[in-house]
Amino acid sequence: NAGVTQTPKFQVLKTGQSMTLQCAQDMNHNSMYWYRQDPGMGLRLIYYSASEGTTDKGEVPNGYNVSRLNKREFSLRLESAAPSQTSVYFCASSEWPGAGETQYFGPGTRLLVL
Amino acid sequence: LAKTTQPISMDSYEGQEVNITCSHNNIATNDYITWYQQFPSQGPRFIIQGYKTKVTNEVASLFIPADRKSSTLSLPRVSLSDTAVYYCLVGDTGNTDKLIFGTGTRLQVFP
Numbered sequence: 001n002a003g004v005t006q007t008p009k010f011q012v013l014k015t016g017q018s019m020t021l022q023c024a025q026d027m028n029h030n031s032m033y034w035y036r037q038d039p040g041m042g043l044r045l046i047y048y049s050a051s052e053g054t055t056d057k058g059e060v061p062n063g064y065n066v067s068r069l070n071k072r073e074f075s076l077r078l079e080s081a082a083p084s085q086t087s088v089y090f091c092a093s094s095e096w097p098g099a100g101e102t103q104y105f106g107p108g109t110r111l112l113v114l
Numbered sequence: 115l116a117k118t119t120q121p122i123s124m125d126s127y128e129g130q131e132v133n134i135t136c137s138h139n140n141i142a143t144n145d146y147i148t149w150y151q152q153f154p155s156q157g158p159r160f161i162i163q164g165y166k167t168k169v170t171n172e173v174a175s176l177f178i179p180a181d182r183k184s185s186t187l188s189l190p191r192v193s194l195s196d197t198a199v200y201y202c203l204v205g206d207t208g209n210t211d212k213l214i215f216g217t218g219t220r221l222q223v224f225p
Contacts (some may be wrong), residue, residue, distance in 0.1 A: 058213070099214075101207055
C-alpha cells in the first residue's frame with residue numbers, strides 16, 4: 001500500500017517548456033487535489049477532482065490544466081512554464097471532497113523553472 | 115469562509131507540553147477542525163480531527179470549547195522530531211472552498 005505517489009521528484013524546466021506531473025493513489029479515494037507550496041508559505045489549491053470524471057478550479061488555477069485519467073490517477077500539466085511556477089507541488093487524495101475529510105499527501109515534486 | 119488564525123511560530127524544549135491554538139470565529143455548524151503536521155521536504159500528514167469537546171489519539175489531543183470558535187492542539191512531551199509546521203483547517207465534507215491551509219505554526223523544539 002503505497003498511498004499517494006508522485007513523479008517526478010524533481011524537475012528543471014526552461015521558460016516556455018511544458019511538462020506533466022503525475023499522481024496516483026491506491027486507497028480507492030474519490031477525490032484528488034493538486035496544491036503548490038512556495039517557500040515559507042502554506043499550500044494553495046490549484047485544481048481538484050471531487051470524483052472521477054470531474055475537475056474544478058481551486059485558488060490558483062492560471063497556467064495549469066488537469067486530467068483525471070481514472071479513479072487512481074490525476075495529472076497536472078504546465079503548458080508553458082514560467083519562473084513564477086517554481087514551487088513544490090503536492091498531490092493529495094481523500095475519500096470524499098472537502099476540508100472535513102482527511103487528506104493524504106504525496107511526497108511532492110520540486111519544480112524549478114529557469 | 116471559516117478563516118483561521120494561528121501563531122506564526124512557537125519555541126519549546128524537549129519534554130515540554132506544547133499547545134497551539136487556532137482561532138476560527140466563523141466556524142459553521144457542519145465544520146470539522148483538522149490538524150496537519152508538515153516536516154521539511156515532505157507533504158502534510160494528518161494528526162487529529164474533532165468536532166467538539168476533546169479528542170485524543172496516540173499522537174496528540176485536541177481541545178474544542180463549547181462555542182467552537184477556537185481549538186487547541188496539545189502535543190505532550192515534545193521531542194526534537196516534533197519540529198515541524200502545524201496547520202489548522204476548518205471545513206465540512208463536500209465544500210472545497212474551505213481548503214485553506216494558511217501559513218501554519220512553525221514549532222521549533224530545542225534540546
